[in-house]
Amino acid sequence: MISRRPCRAAVAALGCAALVSAVQAKDTGMAFVSSEKDNALAIIDVKSLTVAGTIPTCKRPRHMQFLPGATTLMVACGDSNRADLIDVAARKVIGNIPLGDDPEAFDLSPDGRFAYVSNEEDGALNVVDLTSKKIIKSVPVGKEPEGVKVSPDGTRVYVTSEVANMVHVIDPVAGKVLKNIQVGKRPRRFALSADGGELWVTSELGASVSIISTRDLAVVHTINFEVKGMRPDDITPVGLTLARDGKTMFVALGRASHVAFVDVASRKTNNLVLVGKRAWNVALNRDGSRLFVANGLSDDVTVIDVAQAKAIKTVPVGRVPYMVVVDD
Amino acid sequence: MQRRANWILALALGLCALPLHAANLTIGVLTRADDERLDPRRVELGYPGQPGGPLGQAVDVAIKESQFELDAAKLTVKVDAAAARDAADARTLMQRLEKEGAVAIVLDLPADWIVRAAPAIRVPMLNAGEPDDVLRAGQCLPNLLHTYPSERMRADAVAQMLASRRWSRVLLLHGTTQDDTTRLATVQASIKRFGLKPVATRPFKLSADPRERDLANPLLLTANVEYDVVWVVDSDGEFARLLPYRISLPRPVVGDGGLFAVAWAPNFERFGAPQLARRFQRGVGRPMTGQDWAAWIATKSILQAAFDKALTPAAQLKAFVQPGFTLDGFKGVRLSFRAWDRQLRQPLLLTDGQGVIALAPAEGILHPTNVLDTLGADAPEGLCKTR
Numbered sequence: 001m002i003s004r005r006p007c008r009a010a011v012a013a014l015g016c017a018a019l020v021s022a023v024q025a026k027d028t029g030m031a032f033v034s035s036e037k038d039n040a041l042a043i044i045d046v047k048s049l050t051v052a053g054t055i056p057t058c059k060r061p062r063h064m065q066f067l068p069g070a071t072t073l074m075v076a077c078g079d080s081n082r083a084d085l086i087d088v089a090a091r092k093v094i095g096n097i098p099l100g101d102d103p104e105a106f107d108l109s110p111d112g113r114f115a116y117v118s119n120e121e122d123g124a125l126n127v128v129d130l131t132s133k134k135i136i137k138s139v140p141v142g143k144e145p146e147g148v149k150v151s152p153d154g155t156r157v158y159v160t161s162e163v164a165n166m167v168h169v170i171d172p173v174a175g176k177v178l179k180n181i182q183v184g185k186r187p188r189r190f191a192l193s194a195d196g197g198e199l200w201v202t203s204e205l206g207a208s209v210s211i212i213s214t215r216d217l218a219v220v221h222t223i224n225f226e227v228k229g230m231r232p233d234d235i236t237p238v239g240l241t242l243a244r245d246g247k248t249m250f251v252a253l254g255r256a257s258h259v260a261f262v263d264v265a266s267r268k269t270n271n272l273v274l275v276g277k278r279a280w281n282v283a284l285n286r287d288g289s290r291l292f293v294a295n296g297l298s299d300d301v302t303v304i305d306v307a308q309a310k311a312i313k314t315v316p317v318g319r320v321p322y323m324v325v326v327d328d
Numbered sequence: 329m330q331r332r333a334n335w336i337l338a339l340a341l342g343l344c345a346l347p348l349h350a351a352n353l354t355i356g357v358l359t360r361a362d363d364e365r366l367d368p369r370r371v372e373l374g375y376p377g378q379p380g381g382p383l384g385q386a387v388d389v390a391i392k393e394s395q396f397e398l399d400a401a402k403l404t405v406k407v408d409a410a411a412a413r414d415a416a417d418a419r420t421l422m423q424r425l426e427k428e429g430a431v432a433i434v435l436d437l438p439a440d441w442i443v444r445a446a447p448a449i450r451v452p453m454l455n456a457g458e459p460d461d462v463l464r465a466g467q468c469l470p471n472l473l474h475t476y477p478s479e480r481m482r483a484d485a486v487a488q489m490l491a492s493r494r495w496s497r498v499l500l501l502h503g504t505t506q507d508d509t510t511r512l513a514t515v516q517a518s519i520k521r522f523g524l525k526p527v528a529t530r531p532f533k534l535s536a537d538p539r540e541r542d543l544a545n546p547l548l549l550t551a552n553v554e555y556d557v558v559w560v561v562d563s564d565g566e567f568a569r570l571l572p573y574r575i576s577l578p579r580p581v582v583g584d585g586g587l588f589a590v591a592w593a594p595n596f597e598r599f600g601a602p603q604l605a606r607r608f609q610r611g612v613g614r615p616m617t618g619q620d621w622a623a624w625i626a627t628k629s630i631l632q633a634a635f636d637k638a639l640t641p642a643a644q645l646k647a648f649v650q651p652g653f654t655l656d657g658f659k660g661v662r663l664s665f666r667a668w669d670r671q672l673r674q675p676l677l678l679t680d681g682q683g684v685i686a687l688a689p690a691e692g693i694l695h696p697t698n699v700l701d702t703l704g705a706d707a708p709e710g711l712c713k714t715r
Contacts, residue, residue, distance in 0.1 A: 102603075120603050123393075142396035144603050162600065162656075164396040180400055186656050205656050233662050233698065255660070 028088050031283075031292055031326040032073060033301055034061040035318025041075065042301075042317040043091065044292075046285060046328040049303055049313045055091050058084045062322045063105040067130075068112040073325060076103040076117065083115070088327055097133050100126040104146055105189075109172070110154040116172060118145035118159055125159050125170060137175040141168045149190035149199065151214065158199060160187035167201055167210075169217055179217050183210040188238045189281070193264060194246030202237040202251060209237060209251060209262070223267050230256045239281030239323075243306070244288030252279035252293055259293055261309055271309035275302035281323040294321040350402045353634050355391075355627065356430030356451070357384045358421055360437055361411035375565030376588040376681070383436045383456055383623040384409050385612045390627035393607060401635050412437065412445075419445035426451045432630045432644050434623055443467045451641040452648065454626035457619045461514065464669040464705055468712035471645055473670040475629070476622035477591050479511055481704035483518035485589035485676040485688030486559070486582050488702070491522040492690035495556035495580070500529040501549055501571070507563035515561055515583065528553045532560075532567055550575035559583040587685060589676045592621030596677055596684045599660035625657050625672065629665075659687075666701070669712040673700040 030052060031044040039059050045052040058077035061084070065074055073086045076099060083103070085095040099106070102121035108114065108130075115128040119138075125145060127137035142164025149158045156178070157170040167187060169179040184206020191200045192214075199212040211221040225235050236254030242264070243250065249262040255278055261271035276295025279302075283292045290312075291304040300316045301324060364370070365379055384407065391398075391405050398405060408430055412418035418441045425433055426449045435442065436457035443462070446453060446469055455463060455474045464478050490496065498519055502512040512529075519526055533543040542548050544567065550558060558575055560583045562568035568585030580586055594605045594615035608616035608624070616624075632655065633647035647653055649670065654662040659675045666673055678686040689699045705711050 121606060143393045143607070144600065161396065163393055164400075166396065166400070180396070182400070185654065185662070205654065205662050231698070236660075 027070075027286075028327050030088065031285075031301075031324055031328070032064060032086075032088065033292075033294060033317045033324050034064055034075060034322045035320055036060050036062060036078075036322050037319035039077075040318055041086070042321070044301065044315055044317070046290075046326060049315055051315060051317065053091065054318070055086060055093070057086070057093065058082055058096065063103075064323055064325045065106065065108060066325065066327075067108070070327065074106075074108075074115070076106055078102050078104060078120070097128060097130060098135065099128060100124070100135055100138065105148050107148045107150045107157070109150060110152065114172070116148050116150060116157045116159075116170075118148050120144050120146070123161070125157065125168070127172060127175065137172075139170055139175050139177065141170075141177065142166050142180075147187070147189040147201065149192065152192070152196050156214075158190055158201075160190070160201060162186045162188070162204075165203075167199075167212060181212060181217060181219060183212075183219060184208045184222065189240055191240045191242050191249060194242065198264075200240060200249060202240055204236045204238055204254060207232050207235040207237065209240070209249075211267075221267060223262060223269075225251070225253060225256070225260055225269065227253065227256045227258050227272055230258075236278075239279070239294070241282050241284060241291075244284060250282050250284075250291055252282050254278055254280070255297075257295075259291065259304065273304050273309055273311055275304070275311055276300050276314060280321070283324040283326050285326040285328045290326075292324040292326055294324050296320055296322065350404060351639055352404050352406060353630075353639065354406045354408050354428065354430045355387065355630055356425035356428075356433035357387055357407055357409040357623075358418065358425065358433055358435050358437065358453075359383055359409070359411050360441075361413045361417075373565070373569070374681075375569060376584055377459075377590065377618065378565070379436075379457065379619040380614050380617040381612065381620075383434065383619060386456075386608070386616070386620040386623035387434055387627045389608050389611045389620075390624045390631065392611065394628070394631050397635060398631070403634060405631070412441065415441040415444040418442075419448045422446065422449045422451075422453075425449075426641075431634070431639065431641050434626045434630075436619065436623070439463055439467075442472070446472055452645040454629065456622035456626045460510075461705070464671050465711035468669055468714055470670075470714050471641075473626075473629075473648055473665055473672070475626040475672045476619065477589075477674065477676055478671060478704050479514045480518065481671075481676060482589040483511075483515045484521065484703045485678060486587070487515075487518040487522040487524060488688050488690040488693050489587070489678050489686055490524055490557060490582065492686075492692060496524045497527045497554065497556040498524050499550060499553060499555035499558045500526055500561065501532050501558060502529065502561040503563060503567065504531050504533055505563055508561055511563060512561045515559060519559075527555050532562075534567055546571055546574040547576050550577065555579060557582055558586075560585050587678055587680050589678050589688060591618035591674070591676065592616055593618075593677050593679045593684050595679075595682070598684075599658050601658045604658045621657070625655060625663070628657075629655060629672075661700070663700075666704075666707070668707045668710070669705055671704055673698065673703070675700065676703060 033042040041055045043052045058080035060079040061075045063076045084093045100119045106117040117126045123143045125139045142161025144162040147160045167181040184203025186205040209223040235256040239252040251260045258272045260269045277297035280294045280296040293302045410421040432452045439460035459479045560568040562584040572581040572586045638647040657663045676688045
């Protein structure tokens with residue numbers, strides 16, 4: 001999730017250059033957790049795994065991503081119809097960008113110029129020019145779009161619709177849907193394989209992950225999950241992220257309160273790690289040794305030691321944690 | 329071999345009946361004419377379980393939000409709506425809808441009209457407004473499904489909540505209409521099922537006769553007995569509405585006043601519910617009620633079956649009860665129809681009208697196969713004989 005591209009001319013107008021000169025600090029050693037109910041981020045000290053403070057934000061903060069340069073965190077707020085830009089070193093909001101009605105998730109174009117935003121209320125993917133801070137396009141998609149992923153070359157944007165049970169493949173320049181791919185019920189979030197050839201998408205009520213070939217734009221495999229002692233109805237996968245070595249996909253199983261370690265090559269689940277209630281989004285630290293899991297129903301974050309496949313600590317955070325970004 | 333033959337037959341029929349690329353799907357909607365529940369004076373009181381408006385509105389919301397999938401499946405939907413004046417009229421209209429090619433009918437009719445009219449047709453009917461358990465038991469039909477929760481499910485939900493709080497001593501207050509008597513028996517069964525203890529059962533009466541005034545006095549009705557909670561059974565709602573905080577002990581009121589169980593509450597915050605609630609509010613201009621949710625999910629069921637290529641009434645009916653047929657009702661879990669009485673299994677929301685306080689099934693309640701089946705009639709009871 002963490003983008004560490006250099007601050008480019010294209011985003012200079014946004015204030016990135018100014019920011020970097022004002023605040024030279026990078027790598028704060030902190031993890032940031034958005035809380036849907038608190039209008040704030042919780043800050044976790046990654047070394048001591050204790051809460052180091054909070055940052056007030058716009059209302060109902062959910063998806064977060066670093067802007068190029070990794071000093072400014074962009075936080076989409078569902079109830080404020082905008083994103084706040086947070087200086088993570090100074091721990092305060094330094095600006096905002098309008099995103100349209102009820103923004104949930106977004107991804108950035110490779111050059112950092114555009115944000116592609118899923119707008120739940122409108123049923124649209126909005127294209128936001130981060131330089132002019134204007135919505136320049138709105139592409140209608142199925143109701144309740146959620147996960148957004150930009151292809152590494154920037155020519156395609158993938159977005160899920162929770163109601164239409166589809167992945168829409170969008171040409172962001174033309175502002176057109178190129179293809180609709182039917183996947184499992186209530187598709188949520190994306191992750192790309194290391195070579196970009198596979199797009200993994202979780203289906204919360206399908207209890208599965210659909211793997212889409214990005215070349216053929218078709219589902220090539222479906223992974224169904226089983227957890228001993230849990231019924232199929234309790235397995236509701238949402239967040240997922242790829243290990244730094246590209247060999248393992250970490251999939252949060254929602255109400256099943258486990259994170260699955262899936263071997264990318266064989267599609268087999270090698271480990272299941274018990275975490276908090278309704279495991280939602282997952283994020284790795286920089287070297288990939290630790291996985292942070294936001295638990296939406298138990299209001300905490302579980303930290304997993306990846307090598308041992310073991311939870312090492314649970315840290316209480318704000319109410320209804322949604323996502324973690326680690327900046328260690 | 330048999331399966332293959334069926335498939336070929338279906339294909340042949342499909343080719344004859346449908347144009348090559350696009351297909352039409354007709355959804356019937358049958359409600360009651362001059363619905364007294366929708367009298368504006370009644371609606372504005374907003375008693376628990378009160379419908380907010382005609383159910384066809386929720387049907388339209390469900391179709392509209394499915395446009396992307398309908399386009400992808402090359403399906404065009406037509407809604408064929410009718411309003412019945414009585415049971416005989418309902419029967420005529422059902423036959424008309426069947427003749428006009430409805431693949432399924434969403435119903436909002438009183439139980440006794442359904443009992444008398446529904447056996448006349450074979451099209452699947454989805455009951456989205458009537459909670460009477462008799463339709464899921466003695467009077468069940470093979471083509472009658474229910475998306476609206478039954479009385480028993482609602483009573484079980486409240487009883488589970490009390491059991492999980494260990495508020496086990498229950499004072500029962502009940503009205504004296506025929507409906508109240510039936511529903512009281514349902515509540516008493518739920519109380520027994522979840523191990524609660526009825527400490528007293530007392531009738532109340534809102535009467536024109538001043539000599540009966542004591543029967544409507546909350547202080548007198550709740551005095552001289554120890555209890556953890558008052559459970560009020562009031563099918564009308566006027567008495568129950570003003571019962572909380574007016575009883576003799578500082579105890580909660582549940583049932584038809586205070587805390588009650590519903591299929592849907594417009595202020596439910598979890599599982600993407602606000603999106604659906606806002607979509608409904610925006611499209612229709614009023615809050616989404618339990619009946620609206622039931623009509624919405626009934627329509628979603630019909631559309632989902634159609635996306636699975638079930639384009640005839642028989643195919644729809646078969647699709648609904650397939651084990652793999654699961655629905656997304658914005659309640660956090662997959663929903664499906666029970667094979668034994670064709671009731672949609674679903675979590676219920678416990679609310680005081682201001683917020684959703686808890687969900688049923690309550691945590692810690694267990695079931696050998698699906699915990700949702702702890703609400704309402706379970707398979708081994710065998711109450712519905714027709715399969």
